[in-house]
Amino acid sequence: MRGRHLVAVLCALLAVVLTVSACGSSSDDSSSSTSTGASTGGAASGNKDPITIGATFGLTGPMSFYDQPMVQGIEAAIKDVNARGGIDGRPVRLITNDNQSDVNKLVQSARDMIAKRPTLLLTSSSNTTGGPAARVANAAGQLTMGAAGNTIYGKTGGGELVFNDWHGDPTEAAALAQFADRKGYDSVYIAEDLALDYTQDVCRYFRTAYRGRIVGEVRYNSSTDQSFNSQVTQIRSAAPEARAIVICGLTTGGPTLIKQLRSAGVDNPVIGTGGGMDGDFWARAVPNLGEFYSDSVASVYGDDPDPARNELVARITRETGRVPPTGHIFIAYSVVEMLKKAIEDSGGKTDAATLQKAYESFRDVPTIAGTTTYTADCHVPIGRTLAITEIVDGRGRFVEAIKPADVPRAIC
Numbered sequence: 001m002r003g004r005h006l007v008a009v010l011c012a013l014l015a016v017v018l019t020v021s022a023c024g025s026s027s028d029d030s031s032s033s034t035s036t037g038a039s040t041g042g043a044a045s046g047n048k049d050p051i052t053i054g055a056t057f058g059l060t061g062p063m064s065f066y067d068q069p070m071v072q073g074i075e076a077a078i079k080d081v082n083a084r085g086g087i088d089g090r091p092v093r094l095i096t097n098d099n100q101s102d103v104n105k106l107v108q109s110a111r112d113m114i115a116k117r118p119t120l121l122l123t124s125s126s127n128t129t130g131g132p133a134a135r136v137a138n139a140a141g142q143l144t145m146g147a148a149g150n151t152i153y154g155k156t157g158g159g160e161l162v163f164n165d166w167h168g169d170p171t172e173a174a175a176l177a178q179f180a181d182r183k184g185y186d187s188v189y190i191a192e193d194l195a196l197d198y199t200q201d202v203c204r205y206f207r208t209a210y211r212g213r214i215v216g217e218v219r220y221n222s223s224t225d226q227s228f229n230s231q232v233t234q235i236r237s238a239a240p241e242a243r244a245i246v247i248c249g250l251t252t253g254g255p256t257l258i259k260q261l262r263s264a265g266v267d268n269p270v271i272g273t274g275g276g277m278d279g280d281f282w283a284r285a286v287p288n289l290g291e292f293y294s295d296s297v298a299s300v301y302g303d304d305p306d307p308a309r310n311e312l313v314a315r316i317t318r319e320t321g322r323v324p325p326t327g328h329i330f331i332a333y334s335v336v337e338m339l340k341k342a343i344e345d346s347g348g349k350t351d352a353a354t355l356q357k358a359y360e361s362f363r364d365v366p367t368i369a370g371t372t373t374y375t376a377d378c379h380v381p382i383g384r385t386l387a388i389t390e391i392v393d394g395r396g397r398f399v400e401a402i403k404p405a406d407v408p409r410a411i412c
Helices: 003-016 064-083 106-114 127-139 169-182 197-209 229-241 254-263 307-320 328-345 352-360
Strands: 051-057 092-098 120-123 144-146 162-164 187-193 213-220 244-248 270-272 292-296 386-392 395-402
Touching: 051 064, 051 106, 051 328, 064 092, 064 307, 064 328, 092 106, 106 120, 106 127, 120 127, 120 328, 127 144, 127 162, 169 197, 169 244, 169 270, 169 292, 169 386, 169 395, 187 197, 187 229, 197 244, 213 229, 229 254, 244 254, 254 270, 307 328, 328 352
Parallel strands: 051 092, 051 120, 120 144, 144 162, 187 213, 187 244, 244 270, 270 292
Antiparallel strands: 292 386, 386 395
16 A cells, blocks of 8 residues: 555544644653664673663654553553663563654664664554565664554565564454454454455455455545445445344444445444554544444453453553543553563663574463464464454443464464
């Protein structure tokens, strides 16, 4: 997907939600670079210089919808780690720069952050916006991580020093398919948003993982379509045969499509993609939502089975005045957890090559985002347990946890 098209999609997405408050982390302009980093070699345990996480994020503009929650989760994790003595006795800090969600600034913003020589570089939360930064970083010998649904973000598409901290589209698709099976939805109708690679990927993998019958499919593009009359007509004609409707969509088009379906008398349960329709902030636009389910990293509604997750949600809500819009806060928190383990497993060394090997040795490592496994061949934590949530009377709630049994074969 072309960069200009992505910006159009994400600008529309940003308009759906309230403006995200400015992050509280220091910018790269006000933070000095440290001596830790990929090109500086191993840091001995006697070194008390800060361990720096550098993030080149879209702190303003459309990507802030995803990247601001990432900052919130990272800052919370750093505060907790530092309160317990840091990593290997060294404090951790976050420095950021703002690529302004501008596809023309992604590479230069990454280079500017690499020059700060962080131990770990974080990129924007998609392969389209994070991928170019990751490739530049890998070429510079910089350890890099990002949250991207497309599993090409990782070793395959970025290089040996690039890791994905998102569970990947195959995992999400398998979880949704397994949930549909559990609910007895032995037939579904699929509505696929063509706006992003992410939505197309989830639908593609869902078709592979789903055991029931697909009675029909329709496609739309939330970046250009304002109304979905033709799609609604097609879905309504097949609705009696479908036990549920699966929407691989975003909040730019998904709520409008559901609203028009309900107005047309289509009351089938809807299953939405969590990477695009997580949270309940958009539900107010669809007062007659009916049965709606989606997946998430974990519940952001304060009712997750894991008390630590609920405390993180409550904490960020107190500090920002807003409930986190997405489960990216859990992914972000886990970034610091994994970095801590990798450095400690490496005897305090922080050079990129050593930490790469440490990450590749992870086998079912527990984090707040779920267990994480990396290998030398796959730098994506495919197969994590996900949360299924539903929205009832405009409020989200946890339904169940699903660990996909059969994740479709992906790039790795």
